[in-house]
Amino acid sequence: MQTISRNVRSSWNPRCVFRTLSSQSSPESNPKMTSFGFKDVPEDQKEHLVKGVFDSVASKYDLMNDASSLGVHRLWKDEFVASLRPGKKGPIKCIDVAGGTGDIARRILDYARENFSDRETTIEVVDINGQMLQEGLRRFKKTMYYNTPQVSFHEANAQELPVPQFKDNSYDLYTIAFGIRNCTSIPSVLREAYRVLKPGGTFACLEFSRVNNSLLSTLYDQYSFSIIPLLGTILAGDRDSYQYLVESIRKFPPQPEFAQMIRDVGFETGVDADGGAWTNLWGGVACIHTGVKI
Numbered sequence: 001m002q003t004i005s006r007n008v009r010s011s012w013n014p015r016c017v018f019r020t021l022s023s024q025s026s027p028e029s030n031p032k033m034t035s036f037g038f039k040d041v042p043e044d045q046k047e048h049l050v051k052g053v054f055d056s057v058a059s060k061y062d063l064m065n066d067a068s069s070l071g072v073h074r075l076w077k078d079e080f081v082a083s084l085r086p087g088k089k090g091p092i093k094c095i096d097v098a099g100g101t102g103d104i105a106r107r108i109l110d111y112a113r114e115n116f117s118d119r120e121t122t123i124e125v126v127d128i129n130g131q132m133l134q135e136g137l138r139r140f141k142k143t144m145y146y147n148t149p150q151v152s153f154h155e156a157n158a159q160e161l162p163v164p165q166f167k168d169n170s171y172d173l174y175t176i177a178f179g180i181r182n183c184t185s186i187p188s189v190l191r192e193a194y195r196v197l198k199p200g201g202t203f204a205c206l207e208f209s210r211v212n213n214s215l216l217s218t219l220y221d222q223y224s225f226s227i228i229p230l231l232g233t234i235l236a237g238d239r240d241s242y243q244y245l246v247e248s249i250r251k252f253p254p255q256p257e258f259a260q261m262i263r264d265v266g267f268e269t270g271v272d273a274d275g276g277a278w279t280n281l282w283g284g285v286a287c288i289h290t291g292v293k294i
């Protein structure tokens, strides 16, 4: 039977997520701060807070994704995977980090099989949250990939993938979708991506980004800040988590800044423009960034 390999500490108590924000930060200790949505929190707390968010939303995550994006996240994920053409040059070894319930992993395997009759491409789904992975495992049970060497699930932190398990220079494709903005240190995630990819391997990130058109941006802001937390309340009984998810999107660096961060760890990207280092989807509501390890 397929299981989840574990590599993270599990001392987290999900019931305290939002209450701990003020009580645990002592001004005397002067900790390094980072953003958790629009709030500033000590860096060493963010991981636990984010884990609490996804513990809370895991069982309703897919339903909420469909409701809040009106199903559009499915089109973006399809486009993301199609742009990478997995299987085109023969079977590849992939890692999908912050892979949650396995949406990208399933699409990669389907794409390779349907387009190139490839049943040997493999994907390791990695996430810090065991409950999201459990949902993923449950969904994979209904697919032909379950209990095959093509897919496996691993609980680990994107910022410090355990070296013995996730070796240097070992993957052809590293994907991360709607995950990197939740990580405390984006540069650490990027450095790990660079480390585990083979020379010539591809880093690909799908993430919410900046909308340049001011009318679209206003409409999008109104929709996200009023409708999404409301849907969170109605469908998942959890306004705070969905408020965080919306706020975290606004804190994520704009396209040129993120492209530079990708280059800073050593990846080669296209030029700083839509169609170069990144590809905007829906005017930048979401965006695909890629880089190649040289």
Ligand SMILES: C[S@@+](CC[C@H](N)C(=O)[O-])C[C@H]1O[C@@H](n2cnc3c(N)ncnc32)[C@H](O)[C@@H]1O
Binding pocket: 047, 050, 051, 054, 097, 098, 099, 100, 101, 102, 103, 104, 126, 127, 128, 129, 132, 156, 157, 158, 159, 176, 177, 178, 179, 180, 182, 183, 184
């Ligand atoms: C919005 S979900 C995206 C899931 C999936 N990739 C998708 O597109 O549907 C974000 C995921 O990032 C995971 N995550 C957050 N911080 C992480 C970290 N430091 N390491 C690994 N996964 C992390 C969460 O547990 C959650 O499953």
